[in-house]
Amino acid sequence: MRSEPHRIFVCTSCRNKVTGNRPGDELIGKLRRALRPSDPVADTNFAVSGVACMAGCARPCVVAFQAAEKTAWLFGDMDPETDVDDLVAFARQYRDIGDGWCSSGQRPGKLRRTALARVPAAIVPVETGGKIRP
Numbered sequence: 001m002r003s004e005p006h007r008i009f010v011c012t013s014c015r016n017k018v019t020g021n022r023p024g025d026e027l028i029g030k031l032r033r034a035l036r037p038s039d040p041v042a043d044t045n046f047a048v049s050g051v052a053c054m055a056g057c058a059r060p061c062v063v064a065f066q067a068a069e070k071t072a073w074l075f076g077d078m079d080p081e082t083d084v085d086d087l088v089a090f091a092r093q094y095r096d097i098g099d100g101w102c103s104s105g106q107r108p109g110k111l112r113r114t115a116l117a118r119v120p121a122a123i124v125p126v127e128t129g130g131k132i133r134p
């Protein structure tokens with residue numbers, strides 16, 4: 001049975017503040033190679049794709065993690081020259097945490113200090129025996 005993919009979105013519009021280059025496509029390529037099927041992480045079916053903008057424009061390059069019933073994450077200041085290992089390490093961590101939630105001290109390397117958003121998974125209340133439960 002194939003599991004729902006863990007999605008990694010990379011902004012393709014962000015520009016490096018010094019060079020003016022757009023590093024998104026390079027970062028997408030490096031993440032796809034690092035998470036290719038020969039890597040155990042690929043068993044979780046990661047999908048890496050580009051997005052035009054995720055509203056973190058002041059902190060290029062912006063990368064997001066999202067999966068069903070998990071906390072969604074947005075990180076800024078990602079550089080394809082220096083941060084691929086940290087992003088791959090976080091991908092493995094994110095895969096292994098049931099709800100995707102972790103503190104800054106638990107995240108690898110640069111991702112400890114570059115979170116722009118941590119959005120909890122949706123909680124859908126259900127009615128059981130006349131009581132609403134989360």
Ligand code: FES
Pocket residue numbers: 011012013014015052053054055056057060062
């Ligand atoms: S241009 Fe990259 S987040 Fe807006």
